[in-house]
Amino acid sequence: MKKFENFSEWFDEIIFNADILDARYPVKGFAVYKVWGFRIVKNILEILERKLDETGHVPMLFPVVIPEDAFARESEHIKGFSSEVFWITHAGDRELDKKLLLRPTSETAMYPMFALWIRSHADLPLKVYQSVAVYRYETKATRPLFRMREFLWNEAHTAHKTWEEAEKQVREAIGIYSYVFKRLGLSYLILRRPDFDKFAGAVYSIAFDAWNPDGRVNQIGTVHNLGENFAKAFEITYEDVDGKHRNVVQTCYGFGLSRVVAAIIAQHSDDHGLILPPDVAPIQVVIIPILYKETAHEVNAYAKEVYETIKSSGIRVHLDTTEDKTPGEKFYYWEMFGVPVRVEVGPRDQRERNVTLVKRVGLQRRVVKFEEAVTAIRELFDEILRELEERSNSVLKEFVVDAVDQLSLSEIVKLKRRIARVCWCESLECADKIRESSGGEIRGYRFDIEEKPDKPCIICGREAKRVVYVARAY
Numbered sequence: 001m002k003k004f005e006n007f008s009e010w011f012d013e014i015i016f017n018a019d020i021l022d023a024r025y026p027v028k029g030f031a032v033y034k035v036w037g038f039r040i041v042k043n044i045l046e047i048l049e050r051k052l053d054e055t056g057h058v059p060m061l062f063p064v065v066i067p068e069d070a071f072a073r074e075s076e077h078i079k080g081f082s083s084e085v086f087w088i089t090h091a092g093d094r095e096l097d098k099k100l101l102l103r104p105t106s107e108t109a110m111y112p113m114f115a116l117w118i119r120s121h122a123d124l125p126l127k128v129y130q131s132v133a134v135y136r137y138e139t140k141a142t143r144p145l146f147r148m149r150e151f152l153w154n155e156a157h158t159a160h161k162t163w164e165e166a167e168k169q170v171r172e173a174i175g176i177y178s179y180v181f182k183r184l185g186l187s188y189l190i191l192r193r194p195d196f197d198k199f200a201g202a203v204y205s206i207a208f209d210a211w212n213p214d215g216r217v218n219q220i221g222t223v224h225n226l227g228e229n230f231a232k233a234f235e236i237t238y239e240d241v242d243g244k245h246r247n248v249v250q251t252c253y254g255f256g257l258s259r260v261v262a263a264i265i266a267q268h269s270d271d272h273g274l275i276l277p278p279d280v281a282p283i284q285v286v287i288i289p290i291l292y293k294e295t296a297h298e299v300n301a302y303a304k305e306v307y308e309t310i311k312s313s314g315i316r317v318h319l320d321t322t323e324d325k326t327p328g329e330k331f332y333y334w335e336m337f338g339v340p341v342r343v344e345v346g347p348r349d350q351r352e353r354n355v356t357l358v359k360r361v362g363l364q365r366r367v368v369k370f371e372e373a374v375t376a377i378r379e380l381f382d383e384i385l386r387e388l389e390e391r392s393n394s395v396l397k398e399f400v401v402d403a404v405d406q407l408s409l410s411e412i413v414k415l416k417r418r419i420a421r422v423c424w425c426e427s428l429e430c431a432d433k434i435r436e437s438s439g440g441e442i443r444g445y446r447f448d449i450e451e452k453p454d455k456p457c458i459i460c461g462r463e464a465k466r467v468v469y470v471a472r473a474y
């Protein structure tokens with residue numbers, strides 16, 4: 001498949017042809033979400049936000065600007081982000097007395113307000129989310145959807161009474177993201193980042209790294225336990241039942257919408273174009289009448305009847321009645337947009353009151369009775385999602401390769417463009433050498449399962465402490 005041979009070109013063609021994104025906007029790293037891409041984003045958000053609501057999070061909207069002094073309050077945080085923030089320094093030709101920055105992430109926008117809102121233990125837990133764009137001046141080459149200077153995400157921020165409650169929250173967040181990714185059929189590794197790569201200001205960071213056809217991993221979500229670091233910096237305290245004042249313990253997590261769209265395209269699509277999981281497809285079913293002169297009237301009327309029935313079931317359906325394209329051209333067109341199920345309605349279907357269903361994945365067809373169409377389509381949706389998930393999982397399995405020595409490490413990551421699994425002693429010197437010889441990064445060790453090293457450190461030969469995954473990354 002072309003996507004495994006020339007990923008960039010294949011990917012750019014799909015996002016252009018399927019109206020996902022137009023990267024020709026005249027500011028580098030900024031792009032326009034077009035109709036198909038933005039509808040997919042909205043459908044993903046609907047699944048995510050509903051799950052956040054169900055688990056006691058509340059939506060809010062904080063300003064995009066952050067004052068310099070708030071940004072500078074947590075020392076690790078400012079160190080991590082200062083090189084990539086956009087500053088606002090002027091209004092007209094007057095210089096602002098207080099410089100402002102565009103949020104690169106919203107801890108320092110939210111937490112001064114948290115300090116005002118949280119008074120007693122009764123105010124906790126506080127669980128807030130927002131779906132917004134954030135701004136980071138990426139210095140590496142920008143890539144549409146993968147690495148942009150303005151990108152869409154959903155970020156959640158929580159405050160708790162104790163470390164244990166924050167730990168529970170971390171697990172809840174991982175559960176929420178896993179649930180959404182499952183409905184998208186995505187495959188990824190859940191990794192605890194090494195300390196040198198954790199979020200600036202966090203105690204530790206967990207990340208979801210999705211596989212990509214070019215061997216680079218794509219971080220689609222992160223979950224951080226912030227401990228009391230920000231509570232101390234922003235003086236976020238509560239009065240406990242015993243009358244004592246204590247720092248809150250915080251978590252935050254980010255769901256990268258732009259990158260999730262990239263992962264859906266990269267993992268599922270093929271040489272015909274986009275393939276979409278049914279839950280997020282802007283159009284889930286397209287009906288294409290197959291018309292011949294003698295029967296056109298009857299077939300059109302029947303297609304309309306099929307359309308009304310499917311539509312009234314709540315499925316997002318479109319009846320393609322355009323006259324300037326042949327049925328074959330219509331098939332090709334909607335395949336490119338990744339519509340999961342095509343319904344063909346021809347003279348024979350009309351005579352026998354059947355419909356012909358064709359799946360976008362694999363393009364298999366089956367004929368079902370009109371009365372059974374809606375049930376059959378829903379079954380196909382489940383089947384499609386299962387197939388996407390299985391296919392994606394098997395690629396991930398194939399992509400992870402054990403490296404036994406430095407030579408094989410370099411071969412796996414550089415030459416074969418895969419994810420290497422290696423034993424590491426946790427020393428920074430060996431991490432540097434792993435980076436040098438592979439051209440990739442230590443992405444971390446598995447969070448969801450425990451893997452015990454069965455070999456010495458791949459670099460120094462001393463006892464290994466962790467089994468880690470090494471890959472190049474977006």
Ligand SMILES: [Zn+2]
Pocket residue numbers: 424425426427430457458459460461462
């Ligand atoms: Zn070592």
